[in-house]
Amino acid sequence: MFEFLKTYSDTTAIIYVSKGGIEKIYSYRDLDIASSKVANLLIKKGIHKGDRVFVYIDRSPETYFFALGILKIGAVFCPIFSSFGPDAVKERFIDCSGSLIITEDKLKENVKSFPHLIIDNDDFIKSFSSMDSDYISSNLNNDDIAIIHYTSGTTGKPKGAVHKLGALKSHMKTSKDVLHLVKGTNYWCTADPAWITGTSYGIFGPLSVGAMILVSDPGYRVHQILQTLEKYKISIWYTAPTLLRMLMRQDKSVFKDYDLSSLKKIFSVGEILSGEVFRWGVENFRLPIFDTWFQTETGSIMIANTGHFPVKSGSMGKPVEDINAAILDDSYNILDKGDIGHLAIKTPWASMFCDYWGNNEKYKSRFHDDWYITGDLAYRDDEGYFYFVSREDDIINTAGHLLSPYEVETILNSHPFVLESAVVGVKDKMLGETVKAYIILKEEIKPSTKLQLDLRMLVRNRLSPFASPQSIEFVDSIPKTESGKIIRG
Numbered sequence: 001m002f003e004f005l006k007t008y009s010d011t012t013a014i015i016y017v018s019k020g021g022i023e024k025i026y027s028y029r030d031l032d033i034a035s036s037k038v039a040n041l042l043i044k045k046g047i048h049k050g051d052r053v054f055v056y057i058d059r060s061p062e063t064y065f066f067a068l069g070i071l072k073i074g075a076v077f078c079p080i081f082s083s084f085g086p087d088a089v090k091e092r093f094i095d096c097s098g099s100l101i102i103t104e105d106k107l108k109e110n111v112k113s114f115p116h117l118i119i120d121n122d123d124f125i126k127s128f129s130s131m132d133s134d135y136i137s138s139n140l141n142n143d144d145i146a147i148i149h150y151t152s153g154t155t156g157k158p159k160g161a162v163h164k165l166g167a168l169k170s171h172m173k174t175s176k177d178v179l180h181l182v183k184g185t186n187y188w189c190t191a192d193p194a195w196i197t198g199t200s201y202g203i204f205g206p207l208s209v210g211a212m213i214l215v216s217d218p219g220y221r222v223h224q225i226l227q228t229l230e231k232y233k234i235s236i237w238y239t240a241p242t243l244l245r246m247l248m249r250q251d252k253s254v255f256k257d258y259d260l261s262s263l264k265k266i267f268s269v270g271e272i273l274s275g276e277v278f279r280w281g282v283e284n285f286r287l288p289i290f291d292t293w294f295q296t297e298t299g300s301i302m303i304a305n306t307g308h309f310p311v312k313s314g315s316m317g318k319p320v321e322d323i324n325a326a327i328l329d330d331s332y333n334i335l336d337k338g339d340i341g342h343l344a345i346k347t348p349w350a351s352m353f354c355d356y357w358g359n360n361e362k363y364k365s366r367f368h369d370d371w372y373i374t375g376d377l378a379y380r381d382d383e384g385y386f387y388f389v390s391r392e393d394d395i396i397n398t399a400g401h402l403l404s405p406y407e408v409e410t411i412l413n414s415h416p417f418v419l420e421s422a423v424v425g426v427k428d429k430m431l432g433e434t435v436k437a438y439i440i441l442k443e444e445i446k447p448s449t450k451l452q453l454d455l456r457m458l459v460r461n462r463l464s465p466f467a468s469p470q471s472i473e474f475v476d477s478i479p480k481t482e483s484g485k486i487i488r489g
Contacts, residue, residue, distance in 0.1 A: 001071075001168070002032075002035075004210065005028050005029075005035070005207075006029075006032060007028075008028040008210035009029040010027060010029065011028050012028075012212045013030070013212065014026040014213050015213070015232060016215040016216070017228075024061065028207075028210070031065070034061075034065040035072060035135075037065075037129075037133055037135075038068070038128075039069040039137075040135055041128060042070065042075065043073060045117065047075050048074075049075060049139070050075065050076065051075045052075070052096045052148060053078060053098070053100050054078045054080055054101040055067065055102045056080050056084070056107060056110075056111065057104050059192060059215055059217060062119055063193045063215075064203060068207075071137075072135055073137070074140050075099075076146060076147065076148055077147050078096065078147075078160075079147075079149070079193055080150065080194050081194040082104075082107065083464045083466070084463070084464050085110060085460070086110040087462040088407070088462070092150050095157060096148055099115065100115050101114055101116040102116070102117050102119060103117070103119070104119060104120050105120050105121060141165070142164060142165050142166030145164060145165075145354075147162075147167070147199065148162055149163070149196050149199070159356040159357075160357030161296045161297050161353040162353055162356070162357055163354070164354055167300065167351035168208060169350050170299060171201070171204045171208060171351065172204075172205060173321075174301045175201065176209055177320065178267075178292065179206075179267060185209075185235055185236055186212050186235050187211045187234065187235070187238075188213075188216070188229070188237050188238070188239075189202040189238040190237075191269075191400075195270075195400070196295070197238070197269050200299065200300055200351075211236075216228060218239070225243070226257075229260055230259050230260060230262075233262035234262060234263055235264045235265070236267070237265070239266070239268060240399070241273050241274070241277055241432070242270075242271065242400055242430065244277050244280075245429070245430050246430070248276075248277065252283075255284050255285075263287065264287075265287065265307065266287055267290045268290065269291075271399075272432070273289060273314070275313040278311075278314070290304065290305035290306065290307060291315065291317060292304040292316070293316040293386070296402075297374075298349075298352065298353070299351030300350075302319060302325060302349075303316045303317050303318065303320065303325055304317040304318070304320055305317035306320070312385050314387060315386065315387050316387065318384050318385060319386075322349065325345050326344050326346070326380075327339065327341040327380050328373070332344075332368045332371065337381060338379060339379060342373055342376075342392070343378040344371040344372060344373050345371070346370055346372075347371065352372070375392050375393055376389075377389040377390050377391070377392055394424075394488050396424070396433050397425070397432050398425070398428075398432060399432065400432070401466045401467075403466070403467050405423040405488065407463060408421075408437065408467050408469070409421045411458060412439065412455060412469075415454070416442075417441055418439055418440070418442070418455070419440045420478060421437055421440070422478045423435060424438075426470075434470040434471065435468065435470060436470070436472070436473070437469040437471070439472060439474050440474075440477065455469070456472065
């Protein structure tokens with residue numbers, strides 16, 4: 001299962017660039033040794049096959065060491081954003097009865113109630129260094145649970161999408177066939193490892209084919225991004241429309257200051273790639289931007305522009321090999337070309353999620369006959385290209401992060417001055433959507449700018465920065481259906 005670590009032993013696996021500009025280089029052999037030490041350390045800590053281990057750290061080489069080490073012993077890798085606050089961590093850890101949280105000293109207050117391992121102190125470094133550098137995985141098979149990615153829902157708690165070890169085969173295949181990664185490719189995936197893209201195509205996919213992965217926070221400064229592309233001679237770049245829109249704000253002349261001749265392909269994921277961004281990419285990078293589509297639940301790319309056929313502006317592309325996608329009506333019949341309906345994927349496929357942890361009823365509701373109903377609305381043209389229209393539910397997509405209005409409302413409602421809240425997404429040219437909150441205050445409380453700021457910070461600190469409302473409006477009432485459901489439209 002992890003033969004690639006030895007197959008590409010002398011090849012560079014990771015170039016890590018810290019926020020301070022410090023650079024470290026790791027070969028596949030280094031990665032094999034470090035992940036084996038992690039495996040031995042976890043066993044010493046009492047972690048067994050099937051235990052859920054959360055990785056709650058900034059993007060760093062240690063993310064890769066632990067992701068591989070966890071899988072080597074047959075435990076379950078559960079990545080979460082380092083920007084999450086204590087409530088978000090608690091809800092996810094408790095939901096799947098987690099065994100251990102891997103974290104950093106700066107985040108220890110958020111995990112103090114749970115078993116945890118802090119990796120940036122002398123005790124860990126000493127213990128890690130003393131571990132055996134060899135570990136041979138055994139008793140593993142493709143049906144073993146390997147990864148749980150938490151995804152937001154419109155109501156209730158986040159859902160843990162469960163993936164099997166066999167999903168890694170899809171990560172490898174699509175890394176080759178869609179992203180065109182091969183041994184030695186200089187590759188940069190800007191997605192955080194806690195996101196499905198950052199795991200499937202930031203860790204497992206590119207490593208399985210021997211690519212060189214740049215691990216560096218892209219930031220939002222155009223000079224930083226272009227300088228990184230130039231310095232590390234990136235040839236394949238996988239990013240998101242939000243970051244591209246950030247670059248669009250800059251003077252076009254800045255591109256002339258950088259040699260981007262090494263860049264061969266740009267891929268996009270996470271939200272709609274508009275025609276405006278596509279045209280800008282062609283004009284400034286002299287390259288088309290290849291849009292791709294998949295979900296936390298699908299595990300790997302389902303629909304994509306691969307470079308093997310012409311790109312159509314605004315299209316997600318066509319289904320990848322072995323994937324059968326269709327547009328269904330409300331009775332789950334296949335619609336004619338051009339009609340908007342439910343985007344569905346024919347089951348099974350190798351990286352398909354196998355459950356929502358502890359919520360099999362919700363899992364089964366996502367399927368009809370042999371179709372997985374994605375929750376996205378789309379249409380297909382007469383040449384087989386697919387086009388995303390919108391989500392069917394109330395999920396807010398801000399800069400590629402899918403947020404549950406319910407989670408944000410729960411935090412806002414915990415404030416002693418708040419009687420009730422309703423959270424919606426508001427269209428935004430830069431971020432796709434931003435979070436807006438409508439607040440009903442308790443009778444004796446008066447609205448104020450300070451209270452707005454306090455509420456934003458409450459969500460930021462307890463949930464995450466990208467969930468913090470950019471706009472808060474105090475209101476007297478919130479529209480609801482007869483059943484009491486908030487009308488968000």
